[in-house]
Amino acid sequence: MPPRPGDIIELDVTSLAYGGQGVARLDEFVVFVRGGVPGDHVLARVTRRRPSHAEARALEILAPSPRRVPPRCLHSSECGGCEWQTLAYEAQLEFKQQQVVDSLQRIAHLTDYELEPIRGMDDPWRYRNKMEFSFGTDEGGRLVLGLHKRGSWREIVDVQDCMLASERMNRARLAVARACRDLGLPAYSREGDGGLLRHLVVREGRSSGDLLLNLFVAARFPQEADLAERVQADSGCTSFAVTVNESRADAALGDGPYVLVGPPSLRERVAGVDLQVPATAFLQTNSVMCEVLYAAALRLAAPEPGRPSVDLYCGIGSLSLPLAQRSREVHAVEIQQEAIDAARVNAELNGVANAAFYAGDVRPLLRFPPHPALDAARADDGDRPAVVVADPPRAGLARKALQRAAALGADRFVYVSCNPTTLAGNAAELADLGYRLAVVAPVDMFPHTHHIETVALFERS
Ligand SMILES: C[S@@+](CC[C@H](N)C(=O)[O-])C[C@H]1O[C@@H](n2cnc3c(N)ncnc32)[C@H](O)[C@@H]1O
Numbered sequence: 342m343p344p345r346p347g348d349i350i351e352l353d354v355t356s357l358a359y360g361g362q363g364v365a366r367l368d369e370f371v372v373f374v375r376g377g378v379p380g381d382h383v384l385a386r387v388t389r390r391r392p393s394h395a396e397a398r399a400l401e402i403l404a405p406s407p408r409r410v411p412p413r414c415l416h417s418s419e420c421g422g423c424e425w426q427t428l429a430y431e432a433q434l435e436f437k438q439q440q441v442v443d444s445l446q447r448i449a450h451l452t453d454y455e456l457e458p459i460r461g462m463d464d465p466w467r468y469r470n471k472m473e474f475s476f477g478t479d480e481g482g483r484l485v486l487g488l489h490k491r492g493s494w495r496e497i498v499d500v501q502d503c504m505l506a507s508e509r510m511n512r513a514r515l516a517v518a519r520a521c522r523d524l525g526l527p528a529y530s531r532e533g534d535g536g537l538l539r540h541l542v543v544r545e546g547r548s549s550g551d552l553l554l555n556l557f558v559a560a561r562f563p564q565e566a567d568l569a570e571r572v573q574a575d576s577g578c579t580s581f582a583v584t585v586n587e588s589r590a591d592a593a594l595g596d597g598p599y600v601l602v603g604p605p606s607l608r609e610r611v612a613g614v615d616l617q618v619p620a621t622a623f624l625q626t627n628s629v630m631c632e633v634l635y636a637a638a639l640r641l642a643a644p645e646p647g648r649p650s651v652d653l654y655c656g657i658g659s660l661s662l663p664l665a666q667r668s669r670e671v672h673a674v675e676i677q678q679e680a681i682d683a684a685r686v687n688a689e690l691n692g693v694a695n696a697a698f699y700a701g702d703v704r705p706l707l708r709f710p711p712h713p714a715l716d717a718a719r720a721d722d723g724d725r726p727a728v729v730v731a732d733p734p735r736a737g738l739a740r741k742a743l744q745r746a747a748a749l750g751a752d753r754f755v756y757v758s759c760n761p762t763t764l765a766g767n768a769a770e771l772a773d774l775g776y777r778l779a780v781v782a783p784v785d786m787f788p789h790t791h792h793i794e795t796v797a798l799f800e801r802s
Pocket of ligand 1: 623624625654655656657658659660674675676680701702703704732734
């Protein structure tokens with residue numbers, strides 16, 4: 342009999358599912374268990390039943406897994422930040438690699454490729470160069486600035502020292518919270534009673550030491566300049582900005598940034614190129630592993646000095662520029678205009694004159710190509726790219742975008758993925774479009790979380 346919600350059952354957790362939950366079986370019925378790591382024997386309460394599986398939450402670890410380790414963070418039991426920190430890092434790497442292999446097999450039926458061992462971090466802590474903190478109030482009504490409680494959009498854990506952020510980023514967060522309290526600024530409330538403070542995004546240039554703080558608020562407010570001055574004096578930030586989010590959506594989005602202190606961007610250096618990163622543009626969040634990721638992508642891409650390369654979803658050009666240094670030219674596409682503007686500045690900053698950046702959505706842009714190297718109809722002349730690199734968001738490439746990218750006829754297609762399930766879906770489509778999966782190289786950009794990054798090389802059959 343499959344278990345019912347409310348049932349309390351004993352389970353052996355045997356593996357991890359993509360998404361981070363433990364997997365157990367009750368007879369042959371699959372139960373996903375929050376709070377259980379492989380090897381644990383747990384007492385769990387069933388929270389939900391679906392036709393194919395049930396979900397449960399561990400109430401008590403009856404016998405701990407030999408691969409369990411003590412958490413480093415004081416808040417690990419309540420904070421939603423790094424759910425895998427109680428699993429030994431070596432085991433995390435093993436499971437992540439296995440999840441990539443499983444996704445490719447289950448979704449794309451692909452098994453015949455070279456698997457490079459997952460690359461992990463020597464020191465897998467304090468690796469994030471960007472953190473998004475949320476404002477709230479504690480039980481006594483005091484303003485707090487921390488991370489969402491696991492599974493809750495309302496409650497904020499007043500984290501003292503987040504082990505994913507640098508000590509400097511944590512100090513900056515505490516400085517902002519202190520200054521906001523001193524000025525009597527209230528947290529925003531979705532319950533309709535107003536308030537002001539919503540989120541704080543902290544970004545750090547690990548190579549430059551730049552520290553950019555972007556405060557998300559419900560409206561501009563009179564104490565802005567005072568707040569910026571206090572925070573700068575206390576935290577040593579190089580930039581301080583406010584962004585206005587008037588919507589009810591609980592996201593760090595909005596009108597701005599209005600920069601009150603310092604430049605509107607921070608500086609970072611990756612893969613031998615200097616980058617200006619605007620406050621809202623994408624940058625790989627783990628600077629140390631970004632080097633490893635890009636080294637793998639460039640090695641597998643094998644750009645050719647006499648031929649063009651294409652970089653789709655290029656962001657601020659952080660990978661396009663090293664690609665350009667190894668190619669005849671690069672044609673790079675990105676939807677965010679601000680990122681494209683930064684990519685052009687970055688090209689100039691690094692003396693790269695052979696990179697062309699196009700602002701637009703990949704799918705329509707490849708339908709009306711701005712250059713022959715992006716034109717499938719011209720695929721056989723000297724403009725045919727040696728390699729197409731694609732680094733899409735989590736959803737992967739839409740079918741039409743993938744078809745058009747494949748139609749460019751590059752010898753190699755290098756796919757940088759932050760989601761093994763959409764990578765696998767696209768891999769199956771690429772196989773139908775004449776690209777054989779040759780090499781898979783997982784890279785651990787996000788230790789202690791379930792997120793997995795993979796570089797995959799497809800070769801034109
Ligand atoms: C995972 S990031 C990769 C950026 C860059 N390759 C890097 O390593 O920093 C994905 C990028 O795709 C952009 N993007 C999202 N949807 C897009 C679309 N439909 N067309 C073009 N770019 C898009 C995002 O703005 C973001 O910069």
